[in-house]
Amino acid sequence: MTYVINRLLSVILTLFLITLVTFAVTNILPGDVAMMIMGTQSNPAALAGLRESLGLNDPLLVQYAHWVTGLLTGDWGNSLIFKKPIVELLIQKAVASGIIVAMSMTIALVLAVPLGVWAAVHRDRWQDTVSSSASLLGVSLPDFFWGIVMILVFARALGWFPSSGFVEPSQDLWGTLQHAFLPSLALGLGLMAHLTRMTRSTMTGILSQEFIRVARAKGLAERTVIWRYALANAIGPVITIAGLQIGYLFGSIIVMETLFGYTGMGWLTYQALLNRDLPLIQDTVFLIAAVVMLTNLAVDLLYVLIDPRIRLG
Amino acid sequence: MKRFKTTKGLIGIVVLLAIALVAIVGPMVIPPDAATAMDMHARRAPPSLAHVFGTDQLGRDLMYRVILGARTSLEIAVSAVVMSIVFGLPLGLISGYFGGFVDNVLMRLVDTLLAFPALLLALTISAVLGPNVQNTIIAIGIAFTPFLARIIRGEALKVTQMPYVEAARASGTTDGMIMVRHVLPNIRPALIVQGTISLAFAILAEAGLSFLGLGTQPPAASWGLMIQASRDQLDIAPWTAVVPGLAVALTVLGLNMLGDVLRDILDPRSK
Numbered sequence: 001m002t003y004v005i006n007r008l009l010s011v012i013l014t015l016f017l018i019t020l021v022t023f024a025v026t027n028i029l030p031g032d033v034a035m036m037i038m039g040t041q042s043n044p045a046a047l048a049g050l051r052e053s054l055g056l057n058d059p060l061l062v063q064y065a066h067w068v069t070g071l072l073t074g075d076w077g078n079s080l081i082f083k084k085p086i087v088e089l090l091i092q093k094a095v096a097s098g099i100i101v102a103m104s105m106t107i108a109l110v111l112a113v114p115l116g117v118w119a120a121v122h123r124d125r126w127q128d129t130v131s132s133s134a135s136l137l138g139v140s141l142p143d144f145f146w147g148i149v150m151i152l153v154f155a156r157a158l159g160w161f162p163s164s165g166f167v168e169p170s171q172d173l174w175g176t177l178q179h180a181f182l183p184s185l186a187l188g189l190g191l192m193a194h195l196t197r198m199t200r201s202t203m204t205g206i207l208s209q210e211f212i213r214v215a216r217a218k219g220l221a222e223r224t225v226i227w228r229y230a231l232a233n234a235i236g237p238v239i240t241i242a243g244l245q246i247g248y249l250f251g252s253i254i255v256m257e258t259l260f261g262y263t264g265m266g267w268l269t270y271q272a273l274l275n276r277d278l279p280l281i282q283d284t285v286f287l288i289a290a291v292v293m294l295t296n297l298a299v300d301l302l303y304v305l306i307d308p309r310i311r312l313g
Numbered sequence: 314m315k316r317f318k319t320t321k322g323l324i325g326i327v328v329l330l331a332i333a334l335v336a337i338v339g340p341m342v343i344p345p346d347a348a349t350a351m352d353m354h355a356r357r358a359p360p361s362l363a364h365v366f367g368t369d370q371l372g373r374d375l376m377y378r379v380i381l382g383a384r385t386s387l388e389i390a391v392s393a394v395v396m397s398i399v400f401g402l403p404l405g406l407i408s409g410y411f412g413g414f415v416d417n418v419l420m421r422l423v424d425t426l427l428a429f430p431a432l433l434l435a436l437t438i439s440a441v442l443g444p445n446v447q448n449t450i451i452a453i454g455i456a457f458t459p460f461l462a463r464i465i466r467g468e469a470l471k472v473t474q475m476p477y478v479e480a481a482r483a484s485g486t487t488d489g490m491i492m493v494r495h496v497l498p499n500i501r502p503a504l505i506v507q508g509t510i511s512l513a514f515a516i517l518a519e520a521g522l523s524f525l526g527l528g529t530q531p532p533a534a535s536w537g538l539m540i541q542a543s544r545d546q547l548d549i550a551p552w553t554a555v556v557p558g559l560a561v562a563l564t565v566l567g568l569n570m571l572g573d574v575l576r577d578i579l580d581p582r583s584k
Contacts, residue, residue, distance in 0.1 A: 017425040025437055136573070140513070140566035142520050145540070145558045152547055251432030255521050259544075269433065270525060273440040285429070285437055293428040 014293055022286045023064050077279040086283045096166055096264035099180045101249055107188030108195055109242060116199025121226060123204055138193025143252050146186040147259045154182055164261035183260040187252055191245055198241045202234045236303055243299030247292045325570030332564050336387045339380035357550040367552040375556050381534035389450050390515035394508055396454030401461030409469025410492055426459035432521055439527045449528045453518050457511055464507050468500040502579035509575055513568035520561050536561050
C-alpha cells in the first residue's frame with residue numbers, strides 16, 4: 001500500500017515537472033513568440049494584438065499558472081490554426097493514433113518474439129547470423145524510408161492499400177484499418193528490429209541457466225523447455241522493453257503520420273510545430289510526454305503482476 | 314560467432330572510414346559548382362554514365378549532392394553528440410558519484426526529460442529556435458543529453474563503490490580529483506559505446522528533422538532534405554529517394570556494427 005501511494009505521489013510530481021519542462025522549452029528559449037507565429041514582416045499593431053490575446057504581456061509565472069490551471073480544469077485553450085478547442089481536436093486525433101500505436105506494437109511483437117527465440121536457440125549458427133543481420137539492418141534504416149518503400153510497393157505498384165489519408169472509424173471501420181495498415185507496418189518493422197535483438201539477448205541469458213539444464217536432463221521435450229520454461233522467464237523483460245519503446249513510437253508517429261497524411265496526434269503535432277501554433281504545441285507536447293510516462297508506469301506495474309517473484313514492500 | 318563479430322567490426326570500421334573520407338575530402342575535390350549546377354535537359358535522369366546516381370528534379374547530380382550531404386549530416390551528428398556529452402557527462406558523473414539528495418534531484422529531472430520522445434523534443438526545440446544547421450545541432454544535442462546522463466550515472470554509481478575509490482577517499486583525495494582521476498577513466502568504455510550508438514541515432518534524427526522541414530534548410534544538401542524532395546516524384550524517379558536513403562542506412566549500419574563490437578569488447582558484462 002505504501003508502495004502504491006509513493007508511486008502515485010511520484011506520478012503527480014513528474015506530471016508537474018513535465019508541465020515545467022514543456023513550458024520552459026516553448027517559452028524561455030530566445031525568440032518572440034508573436035513574431036514566430038506571424039513572421040518578422042507583420043505589422044506592429046497586429047503583433048501587439050496577438051501578444052495581448054495570447055497573454056504574452058503577462059509575467060512568465062502568470063502565463064504558466066494560467067496554462068496549468070487550464071490543464072487542470074479542462075480548458076486547454078484554442079488552436080490558432082484550426083480555430084477549435086484543443087481538447088476536441090486531441091480526443092479525435094488520439095483515437096486515430098491509438099489505432100496505429102496498437103497495430104504497430106502488435107506487428108512488432110508477433111514477429112520479434114519468435115524471431116528472437118529462433119536466433120537464441122540456434123545461437124552462433126547461420127539462423128542467428130540471418131536474424132541478427134536482418135535486425136541490424138532494420139535498426140539502421142530511418143523508419144520513414146520504410147514508409148516510402150511501403151508506399152512504392154504496396155500502394156503504387158500493387159495497389160493493395162491506400163497510400164495516404166484517414167477514415168473515421170465510426171463511418172467505415174474497415175477503411176480505417178486499411179489506411180492505418182501501411183504506416184503501422186513501417187513503424188512495426190523498425191520496432192521489430194529492436195525487440196528481436198532484445199528477445200535474443202534475454203533468451204540467450206536464460207538458456208544458459210541451471211534450471212534449463214535441469215529441465216532438459218529431466219527429459220522434457222525441447223519445445224516445452226524453450227516455450228514453457230525459457231520464454232516464460234524472458235517475456236517479462238521483453239514486454240518491459242516493448243513498453244519503453246512507446247516513447248520512441250510517439251516520436252516516430254510524427255514522421256510516419258505526416259508521410260502518410262494520416263491525421264492523428266503525430267500529424268497534429270507536426271501541423272502545430274510547422275505553423276507555430278503555440279497553445280497547440282504546448283498541449284500536444286505535454287499530452288505526449290504524460291502518456292509516455294503513464295505507459296511506463298503501467299508497464300512497471302504489469303511486470304509486478306506477471307512475475308510473481310517480484311514483491312514490493 | 315566470434316569470427317562474425319570480428320568481421321562485423323572490421324566491416325563497420327571500413328564503412329565508417331570510407332564515409333568519413335568522402336565527407337571530409339569529397340567537398341574539396343569535386344568541382345565547386347558540381348552539386349548546384351542545374352542541367353534542365355537532364356531533370357530526373359536515371360543513373361547513367363554521365364550521372365552515376367542520376368539527377369534530381371532540378372537536374373542536379375545526385376552523386377555530388379550525396380557527397381555534400383555526407384558532410385552536413387556527419388557535421389550535425391558529431392556536433393550534437395559532442396554537445397550531449399558536454400552536458401550529460403558532468404550531470405551523470407556528479408549524480409552517480411555523490412548519490413543521495415543530489416542524485417535524487419538530478420535524476421528526477423533526467424527522468425522527466427526522458428518522458429519526452431527524443432524526436433519530439435528535438436522537433437519542438439528546432440521549431441521554437443527556428444530551423445537551421447546550428448539549431449538542429451542544439452535541438453538534437455539537448456534531446457540526447459538525458460539518455461547519456463542516465464547511462465553515465467549508472468556507470469559512475471558502480472565505479473564509486475569500488476575499493477580503489479574508497480582507498481582514494483581514505484587517503485584524503487578531494488572529490489573532484491577522484492571523479493577525474495579514478496571514476497572518469499573507468500566509465501570511458503561505456504562512454505565510447507554510448508557515443509557510437511548516439512551517433513547512429515543522431516544521423517537518423519537529423520534525417521527525420523530535415524525530412525519534416527525542421528532541420529537543415531534548402532539550398533544546403535543533407536540526406537534528410539534529399540529524401541524529402543524525393544517524395545513528390547517517387548513514381549517517376551525512385552532513385553532520388555533510394556540514393557540518400559542508402560547513404561543514411563550505410564552510415565548508421567556501420568556505426569551500429571562498430572557499436573555492437575565495441576560493446577562486446579569493452580563491456581564484458583553484456584555478454
